[in-house]
Amino acid sequence: MPHSSTHFVPPLWQPQTVWWPPKPGAGLTICPALLRIIELLPRLCGAMMKKAVEVILLLLLFFTPHTMGKRVSPPGKPALTRCRSPEKETFTCWWEPGSDGGLPTTHALYYRKESSERVYECPDYHTAGENSCFFNKNDTSIWVNYNITVVATNALGSNFSDPVDVDVVYIVKPNPPEKQTVTVMEDKGWPFLRVSWEPPQKADTRSGWITLIYELRVKLEEENEWEMHLAGHQKTFNIFSVRSGGKYLVEVRCKPDHGFWSEWSSTSYIKVPDYFHREKSVWILLTIFSAFIFLILTWLLHMNSRSLKNCILPPVPGPKIKGFDKQLLKNGKSDEIFSALMVSNFPPTTSSNYEDLLVEYLEVYVPVEQELMQEESKDLHGGSLKCERSTSDSDSGRGSCDSHTLLMDKCGEAKKEGRHTDRESSRRLTEAQRHQKGWEEDTLTYAHGDMVSPDMSNGRVKTWPSVFSPLPRYSSNPLDKQSSLEMAKQHCLSQPGHSTKEALGPSNWDLCLGNKQPHLLHPQTQVGWQLQAHSEVNISNIGRKQAPAGLQSPALRSTEYVEVQRVNKEDLVLLQPVVSGCGRIEGYPQKPKEKDYSKVKGVDSDNMLLLQREVMEEDWCPGVNQEINGVTGNCYTSSTVSPTHKPTACIHTAIPVQADMALAMNGYVDTATMCTMPTC
């Protein structure tokens, strides 16, 4: 905000110069009057009178100060406080008088325009009030510096104020705006205030002499702070931030473009009517809406309470231990609890449980020979692999492989299923049969290959599993715990001892050559096992005839692959065992699902089946028969194994062998079922 230019130009004229006329009637003081009287006294009276007058004068002089009360002095220095022009056409200056010095003091204002030396006195002391000087239009010039001084004069002297330079254009302070009106108006249901005003009357804005900008302020009646709004050049303004039912105060002021702000106009009061009902309706609507949403949410929660409960508070799983009784636990009797936990038939010790652990049984039966061959031929030509149905039903509970219509895959699955627990089968024999059948599938596959190319002594044979059916039955012969194929091998060779050794290699085959075996084998060799040029090996026939009525638990579940080595003169396929997987020996006897193969080392004097735990698995791939011994290298003897064969140091396990079982022919025993071998 610009102040008046008050750069003090030094007075080039001295106040003591003659130009300013002293005020008449400045007031004589008492002392000079007394002195006057004293001068005149000697003329009036004689010497005596003179003395009396002197006394009186002295007394007067003595009392005069008391009656006066204070000292008199020249007036204090006045000061020009401000000069203002409301419209840039006139202006007024105000001063502040100093101390009057105890005497009546008069003040005078003198001014000088910048371009002349002439001194003027204030033309009007009264219009603007006390201690003021008003310059009217005629005396006012713009863009001209006024040098103004105020003089205070009393009887004793006078005092000059500091001169002040004033340019009218810099001291403009307009009057407040006039004709201010405030009205309440409505905009889409919401109230607002419209304030309008007029510029001050004196200010000539129409001609452009003065350009004004406006500002207004608003506040609620009970508030302390004003809300300011700058309105610019416009003469109306809208205030939107009003509260319904509130009482507002509005004031306006203005300012020229290069001047001072005017005073605030007189306050306008306005009361905004109540728009409460509109606001209320909004609240009601909101309440209803939120209640509605709340109801919906509650309903949803109720509907999904269960799932939510599961989500938030998942049920604690209870114990599912067989034989676990919660009540016992709650009762707190630990002995009973733990006794209940103990399963009586674990670990399996009896044969019945043992049989349950078998994967599956293969039902083996040997049909009529001709029928079988026909079927075999049929199957052979058809190329489809079927499991042959056994006509004899001496053994019920046939497995799935018995069906004619089953394909190879199914049989293969049966073989695989053999590895899984099939406890639902009521017939242990069936399981064993099935398993052995599956095993034989592989063996026969090898057998066939040799048929096709008899030159390949070690070729793999592909065959059809239709031939399988007879075999398992045979293998379930109480004589053996071996696969039928191995027996078949024996049959094939039909000669105990060396031939077997040559063809089949490992000593496990030697085991086949039990005392009893040859008896069994021999006749069966004649019976069924004939090589046909076009057909697969009727391995199944071998075991069929001699199949005993009752099938014992086969226990053996080996799924060993057999390789056809050669065909001998008698059209017998010489097979040899092949461990294709090189890891067929697996697992531990404790796991019934896995196949545990252990080579039977022999049977000792106590009828203990001596097994050897395989050490090397990875490298133990079948090679030449003779090599197998070398590969394994341990604990195998190529000599015939007799019941009285003594176990070597490598034998790890000794299994009690039952009386009717002489030896495991192939040397592989399922250690998992070891203990429960009935015919062991």
Added chain:
Amino acid sequence: MAHRKTNGSKIFMTVLFMVAACRAVAINDLLDRASERSDILHSLSTTLSHDLDSQFPPIGRVIMPRPSMCHTASLQTPIDKYQALQVSESDLLSLARSLLQAWEDPLVVLSTSANTLPHPAQSSISNKIQELQEHSKNLGDGLDILSGKMGPAAQTIASLPYRGGNDIGEDRISKLINFNFLLSCFRRDSHKIDSFLKILRCRAAKMQPEMC
């Protein structure tokens, strides 16, 4: 032939009307802009004066030259409202242009002096002087355009040469004093220019009384 002539005259009238219409609008707008710029000019000079005065020792004011010694004092300008409102638009514009023109050189002097001014706020003063020059030049260009639209009388520019020279003083005190003096002269002249232009603006804006 007659057909072509009427067409040509029509086109001519259209163009003339458009020019006239454009001209009318343009002057109003030009004046508005010019007055805005002059307003800024004066505000800047006022701020500068205050900056200088704040640091000015009181003693320095004693020997300040009088404003009547400004180099533009010779130009006759209205001294009150009555006189001012009687001046024609062209004369008003001419006065404004003359004053503005008269300050072209002194502003350069001020600018150079500001660089070496022995004042605490020297840098801000120097910046503001540069702004003054810029605004002054812009305003001058605008007024030149305006004068072209307002007739030949507006074209006359009184010559008010500045004879102060480039040097504003030897010692520190005289430098400050002279600088202040020049600035005060400029402040007054800028106010004159601003007033004249605003009078002109109001006169031209008869269609828009709210402008004034």
